[in-house]
Amino acid sequence: MGQGLWRVARNQQLQQEGYGEQGYLSREQSRRMAVSNMSNTSHRKQVQGGIDIYHLLKDLANDELLWQGLCKSTWGHCSIYNKNPPIGFSFRKLYMQLDEGSLTFNANPDEGVNYFMSKGILDDSPKEIAKFIFCTRTLNWKKLRIYLDERRDVLDDLVTLHNFRNQFLPNALREFFRHIHAPEERGEYLETLITKFSHRFCACNPDLMRELGLSPDAVYVLCYSLILLSIDLTSPHVKNKMSKREFIRNTRRAAQNISEDFVGHLYDNIYLIGHVAA
Numbered sequence: 001m002g003q004g005l006w007r008v009a010r011n012q013q014l015q016q017e018g019y020g021e022q023g024y025l026s027r028e029q030s031r032r033m034a035v036s037n038m039s040n041t042s043h044r045k046q047v048q049g050g051i052d053i054y055h056l057l058k059d060l061a062n063d064e065l066l067w068q069g070l071c072k073s074t075w076g077h078c079s080i081y082n083k084n085p086p087i088g089f090s091f092r093k094l095y096m097q098l099d100e101g102s103l104t105f106n107a108n109p110d111e112g113v114n115y116f117m118s119k120g121i122l123d124d125s126p127k128e129i130a131k132f133i134f135c136t137r138t139l140n141w142k143k144l145r146i147y148l149d150e151r152r153d154v155l156d157d158l159v160t161l162h163n164f165r166n167q168f169l170p171n172a173l174r175e176f177f178r179h180i181h182a183p184e185e186r187g188e189y190l191e192t193l194i195t196k197f198s199h200r201f202c203a204c205n206p207d208l209m210r211e212l213g214l215s216p217d218a219v220y221v222l223c224y225s226l227i228l229l230s231i232d233l234t235s236p237h238v239k240n241k242m243s244k245r246e247f248i249r250n251t252r253r254a255a256q257n258i259s260e261d262f263v264g265h266l267y268d269n270i271y272l273i274g275h276v277a278a
Helices: 002-016 024-045 053-061 064-074 091-107 109-118 126-134 141-150 152-160 169-179 188-204 206-212 216-234 244-254 260-273
Strands: none
Touching (some): 064 091, 091 109, 126 152, 152 188, 169 188, 169 260, 216 260, 244 260
């Protein structure tokens, strides 16, 4: 009993002195660890012929070309890119401001845009704001949808930035909704988006529209048909899926000038690729 208590007390003493349960073996291990740490420190300072890694990383952190690339690869367009830089400007500082502004936008879009303007990053112009949104992928799409619903002037300029030339209609609609996300429910905003898309698609493909005999109103009908078909084919709640024949009949009933083959190709695209507004 007494020897057991003595061993416990002795082990506690050794642990406090840094030896551990195996006594002097731990002291040797500690010595080896200390030597290893010194070696690693020396190795960190001199690698590959005496290159100082610490100072190399420090130089990279102050490399303006590196920060410029990071800014423009994440935020493709800013008004400040096309201006003479102010005194004390650095792309490292700009990167921090862009990151801060994006986080602010994702919490409150109006405050985020005001932040960019207050820092001179964006001009107070719907076209400049639209270009910034079009070339940026760090903005929260739900907040962006709310902002565009309120700022229809920005939405108009954002739509004109899309080039749908020689694109098949469902693919163009997918690209459009990747930038400007569709609302979760039908309503005035969805109708506005489809109307703007239809006019833009026709403007980008005048020859195709003449060949197919399509107008913006006909494209509008086709877009709505594609959205409804997407929901029908992809929703697990719809048991009886719309057939190709049914889609052709319903669509041609709404837009009589459209050829049966063209409408059939629309159905095949949704069936094979999926939802146009997912």
